[in-house]
Amino acid sequence: MGREKQKIKVLVIDDDPKVVWILSEGLAPNFEFVTARDGVEGIQMVSTEKPNLILLDIKMPGMSGLEVLEKLNKQEDRPEVIMISGHGDTKYVVESMRLGAAEFIDKPFDVREVEIHMNGVLERVKLREEVSELKKELEIRDDLTKFVGDSEPVMRVKALIEQVADSELSVLIRGESGTGKEIAARSLHQLSSRREKQFIKVNCAAIPRDLLEAELFGYEKGAFTGAHKNKQGRFELADKGTIFLDEIGDMHMELQSKLLQVLEQQEFVRVGGVQNIKVDVRIVCATNKDIEYAINAGGFRDDLFYRLNEITLILPPLRERPGDVPLLVNHFLEKYNKQYKKEYYTLSPETINMLTAFHWPGNVRQLENMLKQVVVRSDESIIAELIAQAGHQVKTGVSQAAPVPAFSAGATATAEGSTTDYSLKSRVGKKVAEEEIRLISEVLTKTNWNRRKAAELLQISYRSLLYKIKDYNLNITK
Ligand SMILES: Nc1ncnc2c1ncn2[C@@H]1O[C@H](COP(=O)(O)OP(=O)(O)OP(=O)(O)O)[C@@H](O)[C@H]1O
Ligand SMILES: [Mg+2]
Known part of the structure; x- marks a missing residue:
């Protein structure tokens, strides 16, 4: 944050113009005051002005402060309200508190005192927001490491994750799009002793080719146009933690060489820098590309591949483990009902059968998206429609699924009993x-x-x- 603090906007709802005047005079540098002369205007201004805080007079012509507060309580996420009371209004204190007012100020007041009260309330709001942010983050984390499924191939993948999580071995996670590669990567981190440190994800396909090196290894001021200051790369940020190089198959050859060198030497220099930087980073990579094919075609360095692939984790496509579908369905219904505050928990046996029989070209992600829509619209009949659409897309070749070679180096966990491989x-x-x-x-x-x-x-x-x-x-x- 710079020195130019954003002013806190306070809506004063009071029929006495002196109140706002006194406040604006005394507290102008930190607060911006807007004013409404009665309750009706005040309620309107809460929506139009979006104040951070409301000062509300109890006694006003027309609607009283208590009535205004009652109406405001019907709004979601209303700002905190500080009541202002004149002589003889103290009997309303209890009622205001019951209605959720945050503070109570007596008229006539000292502006400094008002400021202290306002800051106290704002501080509490901030704390509450931080707590709820943290909670949300925990929920997300919890969710990400929840690898749902008890089919044989998934149990084998989970067992392998547990076995290798706390080792220093580099893990290459393979599998079609939407099979849970990212969850697997996060689980590896969560189950390792590095869990307190950062898990840094880098999507090698999403970052433009010429920026990826600077993104990974950082840069020094003046290294290239636009490098106005020194910047740490993701490898430095991931120190003592895990770096997850997603879509590693898309990394270009030059950078592959640098990456290999870094992995061998355990140190690197920033772009435009001279100083060696040492980091201790666990490497996890993922790809849905056929890397062996890329190696044969000269698009991927074999030595890097072997270095990244000390352990291979192959995530089975959903169609090879239909038994997991009902479990995943329950998991996602739970998740989205909670998120969207709905109560749509049961699907008919026919729908479940339809979901179990489908071949899921987009794997778990596709199933998840479908169930999200079902919950949001509270309507299971859209599943038949969506499945028909998806089936059509596959026939016309719009599917995102990519074949994964059955052959792979390193320790593997694959699905058994798959049909003849014509790939x-x-x-x-x-x-x-x-x-x-x-x-x-x-x-x-x-x-x-x-x-x-x-x-x-x-x-x-x-x-x-x-x-x-x-x-x-x-x-x-x-
Ligand atoms: N076994 C699982 N249990 C619970 N959720 C899962 C599981 N597998 C995948 N998901 C969910 O499906 C979605 C896709 O998973 P993820 O992003 O890990 O796939 P991916 O293999 O990385 O796909 P892509 O190759 O397209 O990046 C995520 O929202 C994830 O939470
Ligand atoms: Mg992914």
């Missing part, structure tokens, strides 16, 4: 893996397991060879 990318991925295993084994035998020599022959980096040996579980006896 070209994933079939080719498997073939590539088979061919890699064959070739690497051959070269390793030929070089008598001299890994440096083998890497040279294979024309890949020594590091990627080590990762591949580990991931394919190759050993000398093979």
Whole structure:
């Protein structure tokens, strides 16, 4: 906040013009006063002027202050009211308090005293707002780490999350759009001993290419046009916490090199800077892209991939775990009824069946959006309509779903019992893996397991060879 404080707007509802005059004279620097001469005008001005505070006279011609207060109580989020009483009005104190007045001031008053009362009330409002903000934040956090589902594949994912949360291993979370990758990332943070520190999310696809480096690593004043001062990057903000690099598959190659270097050396320099900065950050990444494909096509560095992918968490698409649908339905009904103050809790068995049978191209997010609409409109019949629309979108190729290759390095938790995999990318991925295993084994035998020599022959980096040996579980006896 700068020195130019925003003035606090106070609506004075009083038929005596002297009151406003005295207040404006005495308290002008911090407060702006607007005035209404009677209750009717006053109530109107609460909506038009949106004051932060109201000073309300008890005795006025027409509507009394108490009646005005009663009417104002019908408004949602009305500002706090301080009652002003003349001689002999003290008998109304109790009634005003019952109606929720925050304070009571006697006429004639000393402006300084009024100021103290006003500041006291405003301070209380601020505290209350802070508490409710905190509560909201806690609810959101709680919600984000609530990974609903008890199907076999989800239980396996949850078990893996618990096992690796408190390790330093880098985790790559994969899965179609809307399967809960972000919840998984937040759960990893919440279940780790880093939970008291920051969880910093960076969406690598949403930040323009030339800004992403500065965003991640910060910059020094003058590093580029518009860099007016030094700025910390997200890695610094995430120190001792977790950084979540979402849509990592969209990071451009140059930045991939810098990221790899940072991960290996555990330090970096800001853009335009010279000083090395050391941070202790846990890395979690997510993507719904086929990274193996990108690697083969030269769009993603394999050595970075292996570095980021010490553990792979694969989130199963919703269609592969229809048993979770009723649980998710209850969870979202609960959530949105609470949020929108509704009482729409039960769906008919037919609707539940319809939801369970649907193939959910947009996964949990799509289900969540649908249920939000159902609650807001308190009408389950829109589900049939929405499902018909969504089905049509898939046929015409508007779906957001992206295939996830069945083959993946590292520890995995995948859904079993899925239908035959006709995906070209994933079939080719498997073939590539088979061919890699064959070739690497051959070269390793030929070089008598001299890994440096083998890497040279294979024309890949020594590091990627080590990762591949580990991931394919190759050993000398093979
Ligand atoms: N298992 C789950 N339990 C409760 N809510 C879930 C679950 N999975 C997903 N959601 C909800 O669905 C929505 C989408 O989840 P999330 O943002 O984590 O998906 P995502 O995999 O990151 O998708 P995208 O690739 O599109 O970013 C969120 O509102 C999330 O709260
Ligand atoms: Mg996401």
